[in-house]
Amino acid sequence: MNYFSxxxxxxxxxxxxxxxxxxxxTRKFDIQTYVLDPSDDAPCKIACNKFFKGDITDFDTVYNFxxxxxxxxxxxxxxxxxxxxxxxxxxIKVFPSPKTLRGIQNKGIQKEFYINNKIPTAEYEKFSxxxxxxxxxxxxxxxxxxxxxxxxxxxxxxxVKIIRNYADLExxxxxxxxxxxxIPFKNEIAVIVCRNASGEIRTYPVVEMEFHPEAxxxxxVICPARIDEKVAEKARAIALNVSxxxxxxxxxxxxxxQTQDDQIIVNEVAPRPHNSGHYSIEASYxxxxxxxLRAILNLPLGDTQSKLAGIMVNxxxxxxxxxxxxxxxxxxxxxxxxxxxHIYGKKETRPFRKMGHVTIVHKDLNEARILAEKVKNTxxxxxxxxxxxxxxx
Amino acid sequence: MNYFSxxxxxxxxxxxxxxxxxxxxTRKFDIQTYVLDPSDDAPCKIACNKFFKGDITDFDTVYNFxxxxxxxxxxxxxxxxxxxxxxxxxxIKVFPSPKTLRGIQNKGIQKEFYINNKIPTAEYEKFSxxxxxxxxxxxxxxxxxxxxxxxxxxxxxxxVKIIRNYADLExxxxxxxxxxxxIPFKNEIAVIVCRNASGEIRTYPVVEMEFHPEAxxxxxVICPARIDEKVAEKARAIALNVSxxxxxxxxxxxxxxQTQDDQIIVNEVAPRPHNSGHYSIEASYxxxxxxxLRAILNLPLGDTQSKLAGIMVNxxxxxxxxxxxxxxxxxxxxxxxxxxxHIYGKKETRPFRKMGHVTIVHKDLNEARILAEKVKNTxxxxxxxxxxxxxxx
Numbered sequence: 001m002n003y004f005s006x007x008x009x010x011x012x013x014x015x016x017x018x019x020x021x022x023x024x025x026t027r028k029f030d031i032q033t034y035v036l037d038p039s040d041d042a043p044c045k046i047a048c049n050k051f052f053k054g055d056i057t058d059f060d061t062v063y064n065f066x067x068x069x070x071x072x073x074x075x076x077x078x079x080x081x082x083x084x085x086x087x088x089x090x091x092i093k094v095f096p097s098p099k100t101l102r103g104i105q106n107k108g109i110q111k112e113f114y115i116n117n118k119i120p121t122a123e124y125e126k127f128s129x130x131x132x133x134x135x136x137x138x139x140x141x142x143x144x145x146x147x148x149x150x151x152x153x154x155x156x157x158x159x160v161k162i163i164r165n166y167a168d169l170e171x172x173x174x175x176x177x178x179x180x181x182x183i184p185f186k187n188e189i190a191v192i193v194c195r196n197a198s199g200e201i202r203t204y205p206v207v208e209m210e211f212h213p214e215a216x217x218x219x220x221v222i223c224p225a226r227i228d229e230k231v232a233e234k235a236r237a238i239a240l241n242v243s244x245x246x247x248x249x250x251x252x253x254x255x256x257x258q259t260q261d262d263q264i265i266v267n268e269v270a271p272r273p274h275n276s277g278h279y280s281i282e283a284s285y286x287x288x289x290x291x292x293l294r295a296i297l298n299l300p301l302g303d304t305q306s307k308l309a310g311i312m313v314n315x316x317x318x319x320x321x322x323x324x325x326x327x328x329x330x331x332x333x334x335x336x337x338x339x340x341x342h343i344y345g346k347k348e349t350r351p352f353r354k355m356g357h358v359t360i361v362h363k364d365l366n367e368a369r370i371l372a373e374k375v376k377n378t379x380x381x382x383x384x385x386x387x388x389x390x391x392x393x
Numbered sequence: 394m395n396y397f398s399x400x401x402x403x404x405x406x407x408x409x410x411x412x413x414x415x416x417x418x419t420r421k422f423d424i425q426t427y428v429l430d431p432s433d434d435a436p437c438k439i440a441c442n443k444f445f446k447g448d449i450t451d452f453d454t455v456y457n458f459x460x461x462x463x464x465x466x467x468x469x470x471x472x473x474x475x476x477x478x479x480x481x482x483x484x485i486k487v488f489p490s491p492k493t494l495r496g497i498q499n500k501g502i503q504k505e506f507y508i509n510n511k512i513p514t515a516e517y518e519k520f521s522x523x524x525x526x527x528x529x530x531x532x533x534x535x536x537x538x539x540x541x542x543x544x545x546x547x548x549x550x551x552x553v554k555i556i557r558n559y560a561d562l563e564x565x566x567x568x569x570x571x572x573x574x575x576i577p578f579k580n581e582i583a584v585i586v587c588r589n590a591s592g593e594i595r596t597y598p599v600v601e602m603e604f605h606p607e608a609x610x611x612x613x614v615i616c617p618a619r620i621d622e623k624v625a626e627k628a629r630a631i632a633l634n635v636s637x638x639x640x641x642x643x644x645x646x647x648x649x650x651q652t653q654d655d656q657i658i659v660n661e662v663a664p665r666p667h668n669s670g671h672y673s674i675e676a677s678y679x680x681x682x683x684x685x686l687r688a689i690l691n692l693p694l695g696d697t698q699s700k701l702a703g704i705m706v707n708x709x710x711x712x713x714x715x716x717x718x719x720x721x722x723x724x725x726x727x728x729x730x731x732x733x734x735h736i737y738g739k740k741e742t743r744p745f746r747k748m749g750h751v752t753i754v755h756k757d758l759n760e761a762r763i764l765a766e767k768v769k770n771t772x773x774x775x776x777x778x779x780x781x782x783x784x785x786x
Contacts, residue, residue: 004720004736030738047440153540300728307700335693343397345423
């Protein structure tokens with residue numbers, strides 16, 4: 001197939017920042033793209049060849065969009081799988097496949113998959129509704145604390161909660177859910193696997209999520225992870241196995257825990273480019289976005305090794321600010337060597353909204369870490385406020 | 394000024410591959426862009442916020458376009474300077490400035506500038522028309538061989554010719570021109586200088602153009618140049634001086650000769666991102682395109698050092714092929730580590746048309762050079778030809 005400067009069309013469901021960074025690669029290779037997203041302000045609206053406004057969870061919308069392209073992919077899991085299945089039956093190539101996505105989209109099914117395939121994962125129990133779980137907790141039939149996860153429609157930390165007592169359950173929606181054993185982990189790590197339709201498969205190095213000591217929020221994604229080489233090898237082997245067992249084509253981000261006794265436990269996966277791989281744009285020989293593209297087009301995969309150590313800091317909207325975004329002190333961080341901000345292009349900030357990220361690269365990982373902290377403490381994502389005229393109050 | 398996700402608008406005159414690669418950076422920073430280009434098929438047509446079709450050499454077209462933006466730049470020198478001057482007088486920021494461009498656009502004026510500023514350059518003589526030059530040659534008043542250059546509208550090798558005898562002058566246009574001493578150089582090298590409006594200034598490392606031993610065509614741009622460190626230092630110092638003397642803001646590519654006795658002679662300059670800096674996308678901490686953007690917006694400049702050795706190979710249309718482009722063996726070169734093709738997005742190939750480039754990065758420059766030759770000998774830019782049916786001849 002001739003993809004380059006040709007009539008070939010790649011369809012992308014979802015037009016957010018992941019799609020935007022993927023478009024950067026399709027532009028580099030001059031591959032035509034169609035994007036479907038519900039928002040007129042989608043970051044992907046420019047840089048694709050054709051933008052379609054529509055609901056990516058609606059059967060007809062996804063089906064009609066998909067019929068116009070040669071290969072279809074998605075930048076978010078919450079898409080209409082029935083439409084993807086029909087498209088696949090009618091000869092449209094869909095990667096990752098709807099079958100793979102079925103095994104991932106619902107977290108209950110995902111957990112069963114790990115058990116069936118002997119992939120190490122935390123103990124869990126599934127409940128058809130919250131009421132059933134509440135009953136168990138009331139009757140002390142489940143050990144506290146545990147992790148509650150709704151099986152569907154969770155995203156970006158929504159749909160996950162640590163339950164320490166009964167009261168923590170009160171505000172949760174009454175939907176299908178799982179209660180998962182809480183793993184007292186030493187490190188949270190991730191491995192991105194890429195695999196093309198021919199079965200060529202590669203893993204990126206293990207990355208480490210460094211948490212804020214008090215806030216319990218991921219502050220830095222660090223590549224390579226500062227863990228023992230043998231543990232890293234084990235994590236990469238498990239991630240490879242997960243990708244193969246899912247028969248996954250494209251990029252698969254495998255999030256894992258390193259336990260206190262150096263066991264590796266799979267937490268969950270995302271079948272697409274992932275926040276934990278953003279560092280790769282500057283630090284790797286081949287970025288995760290380029291390799292996702294190569295994988296779904298069945299091109300040879302690119303080198304997943306790093307040129308330099310890389311650290312990623314998310315730019316999230318600060319609490320207390322809503323409205324037109326302002327990146328305070330952005331100019332200051334631009335003056336530091338090896339620092340690259342990525343601004344996603346969302347006009348409005350909201351507390352915790354992902355507005356961008358910053359990559360820090362350096363030959364020395366420790367130096368990169370020092371610089372990353374400086375970046376984190378310098379830049380702020382706030383909103384512009386009209387200046388009040390004190391005489392007009 | 395708040396450039397990021399704001400109402401600020403950057404205008405770009407010209408929508409070719411240099412503009413396209415610049416847009417990749419404006420997207421990363423979410424800076425709004427307007428592009429003016431005469432062609433509906435311009436590589437920049439997508440990925441800018443607004444595309445305007447029009448003649449960049451026409452006064453009214455450039456003026457009306459420029460009135461809509463806050464900062465105006467160009468990706469090609471052949472633009473209407475009168476319009477730029479009027480826009481600048483009316484408060485639009487134009488970088489590089491029309492004054493600087495005046496000193497560069499006409500090669501006669503550019504040569505005078507070097508002489509006036511004691512910048513080492515080849516001896517030359519200027520002629521108001523070809524007829525005057527012919528007379529001198531006929532009367533043996535000028536030493537052969539020499540280099541003929543038309544002073545205006547030359548581009549990409551057009552408008553430059555080595556004159557070895559009178560017959561070589563026959564086919565040339567009767568326009569203003571210069572006759573320049575031919576420098577028997579050891580190396581052709583280049584240095585990209587970036588400078589912002591505040592006067593912050595940096596140079597990229599010296600790159601070397603390696604020529605085909607017989608065809609006398611540049612085959613590889615190699616960074617860093619394989620030359621003596623002292624000579625490289627001298628070249629960077631001269632390039633810095635040229636940028637300062639021109640009071641240049643933005644990127645300035647300074648092409649130079651290293652003579653047999655290691656003198657540095659300035660050949661010519663280009664006031665924009667340049668072919669000799671394409672390697673920087675993959676090899677440098679900050680690409681030339683990002684630094685051009687930083688410079689014209691008066692942001693702090695990025696680190697110009699390299700992460701790895703880089704070599705660039707141009708992808709030009711092969712002789713004998715015209716029509717819909719096909720990149721033969723592109724998949725094969727994708728399978729090699731550190732190899733990144735850039736496809737500019739021109740649908741039709743023609744002999745020698747610049748269709749793309751390939752960057753090769755490696756820790757070891759010699760290994761990169763071996764790989765670059767493999768790339769050069771593998772990929773071919775040809776056209777698709779309908780298969781002839783032998784029974785229908």
